[in-house]
Amino acid sequence: MQWPSTARPMYSRLALAILGTFVLLFLWACEAQGMLQENPAAPADGPTIKAGQMSAISADVPQTQPKPSASFWDIVRASGIIGLTIFLLSVAGLALVIEHAITIRRSSLLPPEFIAEIEGAVRSGQIGRVGELARSQNNSLARVLTAGLAEVDLGWNSVEKAMEEALAEESARLYRKVEYLSVIGNVAPMLGLLGTVVGMIMAFRRVAETQGAARAADLAEGIYLALVTTVEGLLVAIPALAAFAVFRNRVDGLMAEVGLCADRLLGPLKRQMLSPGVVPPRVSTPTPRGSRTS
Incomplete structure (x- = not known):
């Protein structure tokens, strides 16, 4: 999937504007927090507490334990439904990469055993045998030969x-398969951008609820959601687009090899058919269903 050239600057400006807004919001929150720390509230008039009493009171107060670091699932849950959707896209992308790695390779599209059988049948002049072997296999080379x-x-x-038309059809079929990786690579960062917008809305809503007195801790939830979904979208999009480029180039190379191999295998048949006065060989074709022979 390719975005129109006029749409790319628009998305870039939107992303930069949102990022700039978050930077300003974060700096404002840090400045407000610093002002509160520089001007602590004056202690109210009342009885003073001696050092011994203070140590006794501090001994009675339970010590807070540090929070454990967030796990992977904690981060996914914190990013909400948007993060879960991005995670599902990553699973789908991984499944596609594994499937393409198994099916889009030379041994699957150009099986060496099948090529050896075709070469032997062509050398022996058994053109009908070549057709039978091609119809019995389920790979790109066999379909082109058939x-x-x-x-x-x-x-x-x-x-x-x-053969050229069959080769073009095989190429289009494989391109349609790998195109889904491009879709995932383009949708994932858009979902991350959506999470960024949602986090920004949450942060500004918190500011409105506190009438501008929100602390950095109050804005942390919205900023956390925005940054996490953005990172998740990029972590899914970058490998997906890289895998798409790899498999697209692999399809180009393998389809070129299929065409060259088909021409080479039928080379003796080509020379025979182009020789003057030579009757082209007959190739047996499967009998259509429902037909009867007299």
Whole structure:
């Protein structure tokens, strides 16, 4: 998925404006907190507490334990439904990467055993055997060969055109598969930006509720949500877009190899069909369902 060129500056300016707003809000909160610390409230008139009494009182007060560091699930829960959605996108992206790594590779699209069988059948002149082997396999090379051999009776130009169309269809099919990684890579940062906006709204609502007297601790929840969702979106988008680029280039390379391999395997058939006075070989085709032979 490619954003229009006119939309990219708009999203960049929006992200910078939101980030700048959060920086100003955070600096304002820190300044307000510093002013409170510099001007502590004056002690009220009353009885003074001696040093011995103070030590006794402090001994009776329970010591607060430091809070444990937040775990991964704590961070996901703190980011709300937006963070959960980004997490689900990361799971889907990981599943797609594993599936593409298994299916989009040379051994799956160009099986060496299948190529060896086709080469042996072509060398022995068993063109009908080549068609049977191609129809019995479920890979890109087999489908390209099947499409080409179906047009043998019409001449080599028809064979070559059929293989080119089948190769283009295989390329489009694989491109559609890897396109989902691009979708995830573009949607995840948009969800992170949405979480940033929601966190900003929460922070400003807190400021409004306290009539401008909000402390940094009061604004921490909104700022935390904004920053966490932004980081989550980027952590999902960067690997997804990188994987999309890798698999897209792999599809380009493998489809080029499929086309070259199909031309090489049918090279003897091409020379035979282009020789003057030579009758093109017959390739057996599967009988359509419901037809009867007399």
